[in-house]
Amino acid sequence: MPERSRMTNPSRETDVTTTSTVAALLDYLRRHECVAEIVSPGVPMPTVPLAAAAIGVEPEQILKSLVFVYGSGTAVLAVASGTGKINRAKLAAAAHTGHLKLADAGTVRAVTGFPVGGVAPVGHAIQIQVIVDHAVLALSDAYGGGGADDVLLRISPADIVRLTDGVVADIADPAGH
Numbered sequence: 001m002p003e004r005s006r007m008t009n010p011s012r013e014t015d016v017t018t019t020s021t022v023a024a025l026l027d028y029l030r031r032h033e034c035v036a037e038i039v040s041p042g043v044p045m046p047t048v049p050l051a052a053a054a055i056g057v058e059p060e061q062i063l064k065s066l067v068f069v070y071g072s073g074t075a076v077l078a079v080a081s082g083t084g085k086i087n088r089a090k091l092a093a094a095a096h097t098g099h100l101k102l103a104d105a106g107t108v109r110a111v112t113g114f115p116v117g118g119v120a121p122v123g124h125a126i127q128i129q130v131i132v133d134h135a136v137l138a139l140s141d142a143y144g145g146g147g148a149d150d151v152l153l154r155i156s157p158a159d160i161v162r163l164t165d166g167v168v169a170d171i172a173d174p175a176g177h
Helices: 016-031 048-055 088-094 105-112 134-138 157-164
Strands: 005-007 036-039 063-070 074-081 129-133 142-145 152-155 167-169
Touching (some): 016 036, 063 088, 063 142, 074 105, 074 134, 088 167, 129 157, 142 157
Parallel strands (some): 005 036, 074 129
Antiparallel strands (some): 036 152, 142 152
């Protein structure tokens, strides 16, 4: 049977929290029979351009997974290409709600199980509404947060939608708009 999910560069030193969140993500991927890979280039990746350069891919292949809240704290996760900008009005329409605000770090950790900067597009702590920008589905492979700010998850966009029961919608504007 082929290996379904794995971690590259597992000998890299990590703290206990990072190790446990990445291990939990790998376990989730295995249980859901998802072909994916944790990529650990060994350098900080605080921005889309730096992440793309670190692993040798185009910036549009790096995914942004951003948590927004509305109403009395209901959360929604927006997944978009690294070169797109989340349009809050489009996201609100796709989520069938009004005003959205970016979630704080505590809320992000509580609903996803991951820290800001390492939010994976799948494997969240609680069931959360996920809306994937339609442009993401045009990618054959994409790299989202991998459970920590120094690792990425290589995953098929179709698997993101499948695993999260995600909604595909036009929620991002191209770069420069």
